[in-house]
């Protein structure tokens with residue numbers, strides 16, 4: 001049985017994954033917060049991902065790392081930088097030094113959140129982060145590419161939508177992933193023999209998806225769930241929100257600000273009105 005290190009295992013995704021992966025792998029769970037109770041086949045190792053030494057201990061003897069650790073929403077650079085930039089670097093570097101073959105990186109839809117909702121994007125699009133958090137996810141993907149190309153690590157980047165038993169709102173109808181689909185994708189990331197460097201979307205088979213997830217399907221992903229069965233209930237409780245947030249895939253992340261005096265908003269507001277590239281803008285009617 002393979003031993004898998006899961007960083008950030010006390011978080012939402014980690015908790016749901018543990019349930020789904022139980023019995024399939026020996027899970028070494030790491031986090032700053034203790035995890036109790038542990039199930040059979042699980043062990044806990046406290047690790048601060050901002051410390052390389054902690055990760056060198058945690059990655060010793062594992063077959064793969066599922067790196068979920070770090071800040072999971074937008075935040076101040078002073079918080080994102082240590083947790084998501086330094087922490088991500090330490091994870092890849094510790095894996096390399098300990099000869100761990102494979103790293104699964106929990107990237108996010110927010111690495112590409114500034115694509116519009118009327119666009120279908122695939123795994124080859126340029127990053128278009130919607131937040132500092134999204135920038136850190138794009139950094140993790142780039143770092144993964146470097147470690148794959150330069151050191152031969154096998155790297156599987158999952159641009160995760162939102163893992164939950166059911167979609168929370170209209171935006172999540174497009175990016176939702178059920179816990180069992182998430183676990184299937186993670187298993188592919190651990191088991192697939194041909195992985196060198198891959199980017200896939202961590203989403204279920206949602207009718208309202210704005211992703212072309214061909215790369216995941218090519219690797220054998222067969223999502224079982226579709227958010228559509230929740231659509232009526234979700235839409236019935238949806239209230240109109242901010243126009244910019246509703247224009248872009250990243251939703252509230254595109255408007256959320258954590259710094260004082262953010263850059264002038266009028267220019268950014270114009271972005272939301274911009275036509276899709278390739279389409280000619282309509283001429284304004286003369287009055």
Ligand code: 15L
Nearest residue numbers: 072073108109110160161162
């Ligand atoms: C994410 O990447 C976050 O980790 C999670 O907290 C959610 O905000 C999710 O994206 C989302 O977009 O719903």
